[in-house]
Amino acid sequence: MTKRHVSLPSDAEEGLEAFLTEVDDRLSGPEDTCEVVRDTLVDLYGDREAWERWQAGGDVSPAERVRLQGYDPCNSTIESEYYAEKDEERFRRSKHLQWLWRQFDATPMADNVDFALRFRQMLADHLFEEAGENLRIFKDVSFSYGHNITVGDNTVIHDDVHLDDRGRLDIGSRVSISDGAHIYSHDHDIVDQTEVSNFHTVVEDDARVTYDAMVRAGCTVGENSVVGARAVVQGDVPAHHVVVGMPARSIAVKPGYEDVAEPVPEDGSLPNHQSDREIPYDLPDDLDVFDEFGRDVGGPVDPHERPHRR
Numbered sequence: 001m002t003k004r005h006v007s008l009p010s011d012a013e014e015g016l017e018a019f020l021t022e023v024d025d026r027l028s029g030p031e032d033t034c035e036v037v038r039d040t041l042v043d044l045y046g047d048r049e050a051w052e053r054w055q056a057g058g059d060v061s062p063a064e065r066v067r068l069q070g071y072d073p074c075n076s077t078i079e080s081e082y083y084a085e086k087d088e089e090r091f092r093r094s095k096h097l098q099w100l101w102r103q104f105d106a107t108p109m110a111d112n113v114d115f116a117l118r119f120r121q122m123l124a125d126h127l128f129e130e131a132g133e134n135l136r137i138f139k140d141v142s143f144s145y146g147h148n149i150t151v152g153d154n155t156v157i158h159d160d161v162h163l164d165d166r167g168r169l170d171i172g173s174r175v176s177i178s179d180g181a182h183i184y185s186h187d188h189d190i191v192d193q194t195e196v197s198n199f200h201t202v203v204e205d206d207a208r209v210t211y212d213a214m215v216r217a218g219c220t221v222g223e224n225s226v227v228g229a230r231a232v233v234q235g236d237v238p239a240h241h242v243v244v245g246m247p248a249r250s251i252a253v254k255p256g257y258e259d260v261a262e263p264v265p266e267d268g269s270l271p272n273h274q275s276d277r278e279i280p281y282d283l284p285d286d287l288d289v290f291d292e293f294g295r296d297v298g299g300p301v302d303p304h305e306r307p308h309r310r
Contacts, residue, residue: 008114016115020122027126033096034074041071041103073099080144083166085196085281087147094147097127102142110139124151132173148185151175152205167198167217167279172205178229180212187217187274194291200277204239218274224254235270238262243270 008016026036042051047068054060054068069075073096080086081095101123110116117136124131127146132153141161143149148165151157152173159179163169167185177183183203189195199218203209207221211229215221220236227233228244237243240257241250241264249268253261264270 006114012115016118020118023119024122024125027097033093034072037096037100038072040100042068044104044107044109045071047071071103080166083144083196084283084287085198086145086166090147091145094127094145097123098143098146101127105139113138144186164201164217166196168200169202170200171203172207172223174206175203176208176210177203178209178211178213181209181214183209183215184217192291194293198279198281199274200279207237216274218272218277220273224257226254233270235272237270238264243268 007013023036023040026039027033042048050060050064051068051071054065060068076099078095078098081091101120104110104116104119104123109119116139120137120141121131121135124135124137127143128149128151129147130150132151132155134154135151136156138157138159140159141157141163143162144164144166146165148168149163149171150169151171152175154173155171155175155177157163157177158181161177161180162182163171164182164184164186169183169185171177171183183201185201186196186198189197197217201215201217202220203215204221204223204225206224207226209215209221209227210231213227213229213231213233215227215233219233221227221233222237222239222241224240225237226242227237227248228242230246231244231248232246233243234247237248238250238261240254240261242252242254243250245251248270250264250270251268
């Protein structure tokens with residue numbers, strides 16, 4: 001069974017193309033990204049009159065001022081802004097584009113599928129390190145940064161997916177990631193959870209990560225494999241295998257691929273190569289090291305004396 005081809009009415013299509021072209025051209029040009037994002041959101045939210053009144057010195061209520069200021073990503077903070085090891089120069093622009101992505105998803109237009117998929121494709125071309133053709137990303141997909149993600153052609157990412165690229169995340173072509181899935185590229189130390197390690201995580205071509213599944217940092221989901229609903233992947237999924245459970249284990253090979261699929265142990269356990277895929281990073285020498293939870297974990301490790309990741 002295939003899907004139906006659906007198109008917008010010609011008038012709506014004309015307006016959509018004009019809008020996408022305008023935003024794409026401005027993001028590709030020399031303008032400050034904050035201004036492009038601000039102007040786009042002011043118009044998407046129908047606040048142009050209030051914005052111009054405020055800019056002309058007119059009266060606005062405190063709530064209106066907060067709302068109008070909030071369209072500008074330079075007046076916002078997001079969670080990943082607090083990550084000490086991030087690339088500050090790359091993050092500045094990706095933060096602005098993330099802000100546009102997230103605020104767009106809060107508008108009614110985010111439910112207009114044809115419009116929204118094309119808008120997110122355009123944004124992904126600017127935000128991701130690499131975004132393939134015919135990339136379909138649905139509503140409320142989140143990222144750590146965005147700029148450490150590569151995605152191939154004809155991949156679909158459904159609602160409420162989290163793509164963590166605090167390390168590096170590569171997603172292949174023709175991949176399907178179902179609603180609520182989380183794919184990670186960073187991990188926390190078991191003793192001091194403020195100690196973070198970053199990894200390279202890969203989802204290879206034609207793989208499926210299904211509903212509410214989780215892929216741990218540093219794992220590879222092999223070509224043409226399937227991760228079952230709510231599975232927790234803690235090792236490498238071999239190509240063509242179907243894995244389920246917590247932790248995920250192989251229960252089958254896709255029919256027709258028995259002769260080319262890599263064998264696994266009888267219990268279906270997955271090999272873990274996370275340690276081979278750690279991405280080292282440097283921290284600023286003047287970093288204010290502290291435990292955000294205000295704890296003294298005690299024991300054999302003093303969190304304030306742990307070496308920086310290098």
